[in-house]
Amino acid sequence: DTAVSQTPKYLVTQMGNDKSIKCEQNLGHDTMYWYKQDSKKFLKIMFSYNNKELIINETVPNRFSPKSPDKAHLNLHINSLELGDSAVYFCASSQSGTGSYEQYFGPGTRLTVT
Amino acid sequence: LAKTTQPISMDSYEGQEVNITCSHNNIATNDYITWYQQFPSQGPRFIIQGYKTKVTNEVASLFIPADRKSSTLSLPRVSLSDTAVYYCLVGDNGAGSYQLTFGKGTKLSVIP
Numbered sequence: 727d728t729a730v731s732q733t734p735k736y737l738v739t740q741m742g743n744d745k746s747i748k749c750e751q752n753l754g755h756d757t758m759y760w761y762k763q764d765s766k767k768f769l770k771i772m773f774s775y776n777n778k779e780l781i782i783n784e785t786v787p788n789r790f791s792p793k794s795p796d797k798a799h800l801n802l803h804i805n806s807l808e809l810g811d812s813a814v815y816f817c818a819s820s821q822s823g824t825g826s827y828e829q830y831f832g833p834g835t836r837l838t839v840t
Numbered sequence: 841l842a843k844t845t846q847p848i849s850m851d852s853y854e855g856q857e858v859n860i861t862c863s864h865n866n867i868a869t870n871d872y873i874t875w876y877q878q879f880p881s882q883g884p885r886f887i888i889q890g891y892k893t894k895v896t897n898e899v900a901s902l903f904i905p906a907d908r909k910s911s912t913l914s915l916p917r918v919s920l921s922d923t924a925v926y927y928c929l930v931g932d933n934g935a936g937s938y939q940l941t942f943g944k945g946t947k948l949s950v951i952p
Contacts, residue, residue: 826872
């Protein structure tokens, strides 16, 4: 059984389109995250959700919106895609604890905007 | 600005011990230091986590000095399969705001 899964694995789309990436975890964790990894392999946190509440919201464009229907799912919706959005997006989950960030990552979604 | 820094790359021969250091001058008081390993086309994988002094598990050791402004991941007797990128992760209170910050990663190449 996959602990953290993402769909799709690859996403190719044109500028201006709207797309969503889905994430599900079966670990029973209460916190989920979205990260962006650029071409230089830098990992940057975009969002995290704890018990359906946004607890970290980095300075990402408001074209990006996380949606969590329940604590096992955190989807990422992107409006008006731009070339600079091309990257690998990782979902992760963890169990909250004071200062602890043992996260489990999904396999990633490679987004290519043309 | 808040900063977490680590060497860009390291080379090592098989069987040697490898130490990768991450500096995190503005680490949040209550946060642990966490290290991840990433292979190409995969998500990062948790290796080890610690708050202070020394932590050891079946994969690695983590050394953290008293001031917690740095940490050193130690991989004993590396093999070719340890070739990967290694990231440190801390909560950072630099610039007056809290951020969960990954280092930029250290690419470890293990040579036969």
